[in-house]
Amino acid sequence: MLHAVIAAAAEETKNPLIPELPDIIWSAVCFVVILFFFWKLILPRMQKMLDDRAEAIEGNIAKADDAQRKAEAALEQYTAQLADARAEAGKIRDVARADGQKIISELKEQAGAEAARITASAKAQIEAERQAAVLSLRAEVGTLAIDLASGVIGESLTDDAKASAIVDRFLADLEASEKAAK
Numbered sequence: 001m002l003h004a005v006i007a008a009a010a011e012e013t014k015n016p017l018i019p020e021l022p023d024i025i026w027s028a029v030c031f032v033v034i035l036f037f038f039w040k041l042i043l044p045r046m047q048k049m050l051d052d053r054a055e056a057i058e059g060n061i062a063k064a065d066d067a068q069r070k071a072e073a074a075l076e077q078y079t080a081q082l083a084d085a086r087a088e089a090g091k092i093r094d095v096a097r098a099d100g101q102k103i104i105s106e107l108k109e110q111a112g113a114e115a116a117r118i119t120a121s122a123k124a125q126i127e128a129e130r131q132a133a134v135l136s137l138r139a140e141v142g143t144l145a146i147d148l149a150s151g152v153i154g155e156s157l158t159d160d161a162k163a164s165a166i167v168d169r170f171l172a173d174l175e176a177s178e179k180a181a182k
Contacts, residue, residue: 138171145170 019027 138168141171142168
C-alpha cells in the first residue's frame with residue numbers, strides 16, 4: 001500500500017501544464033514540416049503576389065502622374081491659345097473700328113461732294129432759269145412798252161431794231177438803278 005501511495009504521490013508531483021517528452025518531439029516534427037511547407041511553397045507565392053500588386057500600384061501611380069502632367073500641359077496650351085484668341089479678337093475689333101471710322105469718313109466726304117455737286121447743279125439750273133426768265137421778261141416788257149408807247153404817241157413803232165434798242169436801254173437803266181439802291 002505504501003507503494004501505491006508513493007506512486008500516487010509521484011504522479012501528483014507532475015505538472016499538468018508541461019507535456020510529456022514524446023508529445024514535444026512529435027509537435028516539433030509537425031512544426032518543422034509545416035514550417036518547411038510554408039517556407040518553400042506558400043511564402044514565395046505570397047511574396048510574388050505582393051510584388052505583382054506593388055508593381056501594378058506603382059504602374060497606376062506612374063500612369064496617373066503622366067496623365068496629370070499631360071492634363072497640365074493641355075491646360076497651359078489651352079490657356080495660351082485662349083490668350084492668343086483674345087488678343088487676336090482685340091486686334092480684329094480695333095481693325096473693324098478703324099475700318100468703320102474710315103468708311104464713315106469716306107461716306108461723309110462722298111455726301112459732302114454729292115451735296116456740293118447738287119448745290120452747284122441747282123445753282124446752275126436756277127441761274128439758267130433766271131436768265132431764261134430775264135430774256136422772256138425783256139421780250140414781254142419790250143413788247144408791252146412798245147405797245148404802250150405806240151398807244152401814247154399814236155403811231156405804230158414797227159421798226160424792230162429801233163424798238164429793241166430802246167427796250168434794252170430802258171432795262172439797262174432799270175438794272176443800274178436797282179444796283180445803286182442795293
